[in-house]
Amino acid sequence: MTAPSDMLSIDLALFEQFKATGDLPSPRGVALAVMNATRAEEVSIGELANIIRTDPAFAGRLIKAANGMGTGTHRPVASIDRALMVLGLPAVRNLALGFSLLADHRKGGCAAFDYERYWSSSLIHAVAMQMLALRSHVAPPDECYCLGLLCRIGDLTLATLHPGEYAEVLRRAEAGDDLARAESERQRFSMSHAEISAAMLSGWGVPDIFAEAVLGYEALPARLAEHASRQAILTRSLGLAHQIARVCLLDAARQDAAIQVLIDCAIPLGFEAGEILELCDRIVEGWREWGALVSVATWPVPRFSEWTFNPAAPPEFEAPLPVAGESERVPSEEKPCQVLILGTDPAERQCVGQVLCTAGYEIAEASGAEQGAQLAVLSQPQLIIVSCTLPDKSGLAFVRRLRQTRIGRSIYVLGLTDHEGEEEIAEAFEAGVDDFMTRPVNSRVLLARLKASQRVLGLQREIEHGRDEIRHFAAELMMTRLPLSAAQTDSLTGFANRSGFDDLLELEWAEAVRSSRVLSCIVIELDQIARIRDETGPQGVDQALREAAAVLRAALRSRDQIARSDSEFAVLCPGTSLEDAHRVAERIRFLLGKITVGTLKLSASLGLAAHDGELGCARELFERAREMLSLAKANGHNRVCVPPEKSGNEKGKNAV
CATH class of the missing domain: 1.10.3210.10 (Hypothetical protein af1432)
Known part of the structure; x- marks a missing residue:
């Protein structure tokens, strides 16, 4: 460039x-990788297509752009390689740039x-x-x-x-x-x-x-x-x-x-x-x-x-994009803060709701813990006002249950109590309440406390934005340091082949050792490939492998690395403990079991291993997983095997 x-x-x-x-x-992720790749004069269509295949959304938009040429001089574009030839590298680079900025x-x-x-x-x-x-x-x-x-x-x-x-x-x-x-x-x-x-x-x-x-x-x-x-x-x-x-x-x-x-x-x-x-x-x-x-x-x-119009009407505008104050068709991104009020007293809910509606908040009400849990999941409010004196302390039980969910951890909870007793307040805070008020509710104090909560929520949003930036940066590093060549890519699935996997394994191992993080490896073999080949021929085998690849893409994270060699897949899961990888492997085995090719239902055997400080090199991690795969096959296939001395002993902080 x-x-x-x-x-x-x-x-x-x-x-x-x-x-x-x-x-x-600036561009990120796949877009950054595309722009970096197109700087090189010798970049091939195959290499660029392999990068783009990792982002199905961008791939679809690229094919749409190629079909939108509108000249009628070329047949409809249905593949990434064909789209790249129709559009040319400059347009692909600029499309990647534009769509990346739109997404971020x-x-x-x-x-x-x-x-x-x-x-x-x-x-x-x-x-x-x-x-x-x-x-x-x-x-x-x-x-x-x-x-x-x-x-x-x-x-x-x-x-x-x-x-x-x-x-x-x-x-x-x-x-x-x-x-x-x-x-x-x-x-x-x-x-x-x-x-x-x-x-x-x-x-x-x-x-x-x-x-x-x-x-x-x-x-x-x-x-x-x-x-x-x-x-x-x-x-x-x-x-x-x-x-x-x-x-x-x-x-x-x-x-x-x-x-x-x-x-x-x-x-x-x-x-x-x-x-x-x-x-x-x-x-x-x-x-x-x-x-x-x-x-x-x-x-x-x-x-x-x-349209019909008056040609004599004077033009009222000199420039296009409307800014603040101009009448709009699209609603503003600024939405009122959503508050869920949970309590058995309808008069109290109505009183609190009127105060908040007047102040511009958007209100939802629930009379019991179960209804409140459903509304919390559906509406995902920023604030919850909950009565701490619901029958059987179900209000505090609701808060504990809320804090155990990903959505509920970021919601600000204000508790309403009848007394300021030390034990009651301590129990509320231990359950996960952020702040509390005593009854009767004073509207001025209530609004002041909610205003304070907005500052806390704002800080949470800034922290989350920072985490997003870190995740984007990590994705950029992954895309720029791991550009597999066409010779290292499996043409059927788009995953790395055995050669590409060897490089990925060494890189992930080095990163795990440098950062003292766990690295898990899953090796998967499809059990019925020989029978599928006998019944349906090579086309049936290709179908089984493609459908298995789709299952792996859906079940794994974007940062997990996948490779394929013959009927065997290998997966590297950075930051994932053996116990968490075991759960992922069981989910993969279950999903693969839903695939049917011809009259045969697919099944798979899986072996796991994790880098825990005892293994000496990357190759030992892979070989340990292969040993567990052999054990799964020897024990009757269609199962997951892990090293028994490590199973269930540790949990990773970054579970899949």
């Missing part, structure tokens, strides 16, 4: 200073920035640019799709790096006036959203002609002469895509005037009014298809070609 070009008409030194203010939105930045801390609305708009930009490029041939359609998807990345960057300050800018900006907002951004951050977008695209290796289009499309009259250069066509196309997105995002009362502006934007590109409105209908259809594929909100839009 190339460095930012000196030809780009922005101050790149200023951008370097801006970058120093925080971590810019659906929410954020900028209160005035509507993240869902931002991505809906970006998706319309992308589809519109792809279809406009199919008509104008100004650039490859798939690369234009990526340009549309990322053309407003500067908005997201400001919301990510400076959520509080940027929210202030958005609140003060006049709705729809991007140029005035850009000036406010320069005063506050030294750079505007468009300048940041252009600099980031250039830094990611996007051609400068695209970055210049991003820099200029919001101010077409001021910056673009009436000529038909490639730069002018691309910039005007992006401006037109921007206006199409704007019409789709506006309420019905303001759409007519915006459509007139849209037609005015289309005329310099050679469109007649009817032609551009018909194209907009196709863009909306494509937007809905993509929205379903990438889980971005879309909504019904009246057909452009059926």
